[in-house]
Amino acid sequence: MGADRIAVVTSDVGAEHDEDLPLLVEALRADGCAAEAVNWDADSVRWDRYDLAVIRSTWDYVDRLGEFLAWADATARVTRLRNPAPVVRWNSDKHYLRRLAERGVPVVPTRWLEPGRTCTEADVDAAGGVVVKPVVSLGARDTARYEPDRRADAVRHARMLLDQGRAVMIQPYLHRVEEGERALAFSAGTFSHAIRKQPLLNEPGVIDNDRTPHPGAARYKPTEAEIRTALRALAAVPVPDPLLFARVDLALDGAGDPVVMELELIEPHLFLRHDPQALERFVTAVGAECRRDRLDQGRKPTGRNRNH
Numbered sequence: 001m002g003a004d005r006i007a008v009v010t011s012d013v014g015a016e017h018d019e020d021l022p023l024l025v026e027a028l029r030a031d032g033c034a035a036e037a038v039n040w041d042a043d044s045v046r047w048d049r050y051d052l053a054v055i056r057s058t059w060d061y062v063d064r065l066g067e068f069l070a071w072a073d074a075t076a077r078v079t080r081l082r083n084p085a086p087v088v089r090w091n092s093d094k095h096y097l098r099r100l101a102e103r104g105v106p107v108v109p110t111r112w113l114e115p116g117r118t119c120t121e122a123d124v125d126a127a128g129g130v131v132v133k134p135v136v137s138l139g140a141r142d143t144a145r146y147e148p149d150r151r152a153d154a155v156r157h158a159r160m161l162l163d164q165g166r167a168v169m170i171q172p173y174l175h176r177v178e179e180g181e182r183a184l185a186f187s188a189g190t191f192s193h194a195i196r197k198q199p200l201l202n203e204p205g206v207i208d209n210d211r212t213p214h215p216g217a218a219r220y221k222p223t224e225a226e227i228r229t230a231l232r233a234l235a236a237v238p239v240p241d242p243l244l245f246a247r248v249d250l251a252l253d254g255a256g257d258p259v260v261m262e263l264e265l266i267e268p269h270l271f272l273r274h275d276p277q278a279l280e281r282f283v284t285a286v287g288a289e290c291r292r293d294r295l296d297q298g299r300k301p302t303g304r305n306r307n308h
């Protein structure tokens with residue numbers, strides 16, 4: 001049997017900034033895999049030539065969501081895509097926080113405004129100020145916070161997004177992010193490591209689409225309550241098997257209890273450098289995924305069925 005052929009899927013911006021990428025490709029090669037970094041939107045890639053395609057740093061997808069989701073569906077038809085295409089689609093729109101809330105997972109309290117309706121000052125009335133953000137975003141794009149005396153500005157921001165046909169989330173500004181937001185990384189459904197990072201929305205009233213996404217990331221030992229909350233969130237994802245990788249971002253509410261800010265199941269930065277065992281755990285999980293593929297094939301004597 002030849003080496004497992006693995007595409008570590010990135011983008012132009014990922015190839016430049018993803019510090020996990022070279023580590024991962026190198027570690028997979030050291031583990032005996034034929035691994036290479038491939039841009040999701042590169043011309044004439046034969047995705048069927050790979051045994052596994054692991055999405056890692058496709059960080060330019062937000063402006064091309066339809067194209068990206070179509071790519072995920074098409075790729076999943078010819079190879080094993082991780083995470084699976086339906087999870088990619090589900091996770092690309094933060095309406096999923098509603099499903100988590102319905103299942104009793106503590107999430108940042110959110111008011112949802114759908115295009116076709118407007119926003120009024122009553123929608124942005126919170127004692128500690130609000131955060132306005134679109135349901136499709138990464139790196140705090142088109143996201144800002146507003147002090148309680150700047151409700152008119154918050155309304156203007158929400159209306160701008162609604163006018164662009166984008167659904168909007170209004171949340172109370174959780175001041176405790178100033179003590180650090182947590183990001184917990186999971187490999188094959190098991191907690192791997194965590195980091196803590198500094199807040200992004202330091203300047204009220206400012207939309208800045210060039211923010212450093214994870215300022216001051218530092219290794220962090222999460223509390224039991226944080227791990228429990230993250231696992232509950234992952235258990236609410238509509239998928240039968242544990243995900244190859246996941247990151248759960250948590251903030252603390254006013255009472256100091258962890259609440260889910262977002263689930264990162266598409267292309268999370270995993271901060272593999274921040275824990276000495278993180279890379280090894282991830283490579284082990286990828287290896288197990290490849291072996292699962294071979295077992296599946298063994299059960300299908302008529303040939304390969306990569307359409308998982």
Ligand SMILES: Nc1ncnc2c1ncn2[C@@H]1O[C@H](COP(=O)(O)OP(=O)(O)O)[C@@H](O)[C@H]1O
Pocket residue numbers: 108131133137138139140141143171172173174175177181198199200201249261262
């Ligand atoms: N309700 C909130 N309270 C405090 N800070 C927030 C809130 N929502 C977002 N932020 C800040 O904005 C950043 C980006 O928001 P997030 O919901 O993670 O969207 P994304 O990372 O997908 O753009 C967070 O990491 C956090 O620093």
Ligand SMILES: [Mg+2]
Pocket residue numbers: 139140249262
């Ligand atoms: Mg985030």
